[in-house]
Amino acid sequence: MDADAIVIGAGAAGLAAARSLAGRSLRVILVEARDREGGRVWSRPGGRAAVPAELGAEFIHGRAEETMALLRDTGTAAIDTAGESWTRSKDGRLQPANDTFPSSAKILEGAHSLADDESVDRYLKRFQGDESKRETVEAARAFVEGFEAADPAIASARAIAAELLSGVDFASARPLGGYRPMFERLRNACASAGVQSCLSTVVRRISWRTGAVAVDAKSSYGETRTIRARAAIVTLPVGVLRHSGSGGEVVFDPDLPAAKRKALEYIEMGHVVKVTLRFRTAFWERIQAGRYREGAFFRSVGQPFPAYWTQVPVRSELIVAWAGGPKATALSNASREEVIGRALSGLGLLFEEPALPLKEYEDAVMHDWSRDPFARGAYSYVAVGGGDARAALAASVDNTLFFAGEATSGDGQGGTVNGALETGERAACEAATALGAMAGNSRS
Numbered sequence: 001m002d003a004d005a006i007v008i009g010a011g012a013a014g015l016a017a018a019r020s021l022a023g024r025s026l027r028v029i030l031v032e033a034r035d036r037e038g039g040r041v042w043s044r045p046g047g048r049a050a051v052p053a054e055l056g057a058e059f060i061h062g063r064a065e066e067t068m069a070l071l072r073d074t075g076t077a078a079i080d081t082a083g084e085s086w087t088r089s090k091d092g093r094l095q096p097a098n099d100t101f102p103s104s105a106k107i108l109e110g111a112h113s114l115a116d117d118e119s120v121d122r123y124l125k126r127f128q129g130d131e132s133k134r135e136t137v138e139a140a141r142a143f144v145e146g147f148e149a150a151d152p153a154i155a156s157a158r159a160i161a162a163e164l165l166s167g168v169d170f171a172s173a174r175p176l177g178g179y180r181p182m183f184e185r186l187r188n189a190c191a192s193a194g195v196q197s198c199l200s201t202v203v204r205r206i207s208w209r210t211g212a213v214a215v216d217a218k219s220s221y222g223e224t225r226t227i228r229a230r231a232a233i234v235t236l237p238v239g240v241l242r243h244s245g246s247g248g249e250v251v252f253d254p255d256l257p258a259a260k261r262k263a264l265e266y267i268e269m270g271h272v273v274k275v276t277l278r279f280r281t282a283f284w285e286r287i288q289a290g291r292y293r294e295g296a297f298f299r300s301v302g303q304p305f306p307a308y309w310t311q312v313p314v315r316s317e318l319i320v321a322w323a324g325g326p327k328a329t330a331l332s333n334a335s336r337e338e339v340i341g342r343a344l345s346g347l348g349l350l351f352e353e354p355a356l357p358l359k360e361y362e363d364a365v366m367h368d369w370s371r372d373p374f375a376r377g378a379y380s381y382v383a384v385g386g387g388d389a390r391a392a393l394a395a396s397v398d399n400t401l402f403f404a405g406e407a408t409s410g411d412g413q414g415g416t417v418n419g420a421l422e423t424g425e426r427a428a429c430e431a432a433t434a435l436g437a438m439a440g441n442s443r444s
């Protein structure tokens, strides 16, 4: 055996799992397809900008205990999101936004009592014709598309209700200076605990029987190798797992049990287009006598990019344009230049200054997560009828294959960095127990 455990994928879940296993004196090999750790967390230094651009995760959602502990270890502060919200009204003018979240959450929570699950689309149609609820229903749909990155025609109304009722805290913050230092800390903790890390190594086949796993992987130099261990922790994104199986990119031999394949049918990968625009100056702070100087969040209903945000309370020259769910899919065939063009023209429309964003524009960064073969989407959501699919995906197989990653997070933290970290710790505990390792000291 080359190791006690192989951890597949070095995103948040894989790094947390590897660190935890190695902290228990187990021999761990971490295999990652990309040439970097972090997975769907990818910070790009800001150049002249005050903050880095986050191509993937940017916010810390809710209490996020694992994330906060890591930030403390790293010496990084978390800054609560703050500032004003504005929304573009029908007459095209920006108005201070009402907080529609409590009422739209209440409508969505009502789906909890549905006898049979149904799509968010269908569920929201029940309120059609009730003019007093029109704005709330629109906001509920925008939440499902924008925040959950989900297609309302596919997303489970009951799963969203369960998430909202689980007491998830929707407050958000950002790591000051971005996620990168925290991930460097995690990576260093893995290295100093003895984790052997193989980057640029794509897993092709996972052959397994009780107590033994052989992983065939190919390096970027074309070299193929087989790594053997007593167990594996699989943190592949659900989009990649759905493409596994015979003829897929990653083959399980023998294939995953039927319950696991069924669970995978009910967990969808949501889509997001996130464009970080960098400008010469924060021009929006000056226009209209400084009206938007404290603007943090801007909604632009019906536009290709329905949401924009600044970095307030941190001052910077960055604005993020965000489209989730069907709005992201609608942009999927546009070229990079077209996408950036639409983000810029949407911003011009928002501020009633069509020429200014173009005049001030410096550059933009974005990444196509949907076409990325190692992600195949942004983050997961549960489809109609998928009640306990996340738990079924999380279940271990024969005390040999263990599963982690945001999609296996069952306590309302699916789709988040913290959910991924937590599942990595959880899977490491399961694997350590199975391997008969001594528990304890999982943090370095």
Ligand SMILES: Cc1cc2nc3c(=O)[nH]c(=O)nc-3n(C[C@H](O)[C@H](O)[C@H](O)COP(=O)(O)OP(=O)(O)OC[C@H]3O[C@@H](n4cnc5c(N)ncnc54)[C@H](O)[C@@H]3O)c2cc1C
Binding pocket: 008, 009, 010, 011, 012, 013, 014, 031, 032, 033, 034, 037, 038, 039, 040, 041, 055, 056, 057, 058, 059, 060, 061, 201, 202, 203, 204, 235, 236, 237, 240, 249, 250, 272, 274, 369, 373, 374, 375, 377, 378, 379, 404, 405, 406, 407, 414, 415, 416, 417, 418, 420
């Ligand atoms: C645009 C965007 C914005 C987001 N915003 C937020 C946010 O603000 N806050 C938040 O909490 N979350 C956010 N998320 C979600 C968050 O990034 C993810 O939930 C989290 O990072 C997932 O971690 P993970 O370890 O489960 O998966 P990943 O980070 O995807 O890790 C899995 C790893 O497996 C590797 N891999 C894939 N295939 C193979 C293979 N064949 N062989 C070897 N390795 C392989 C991948 O390269 C990857 O490194 C966002 C995501 C995106 C895309």
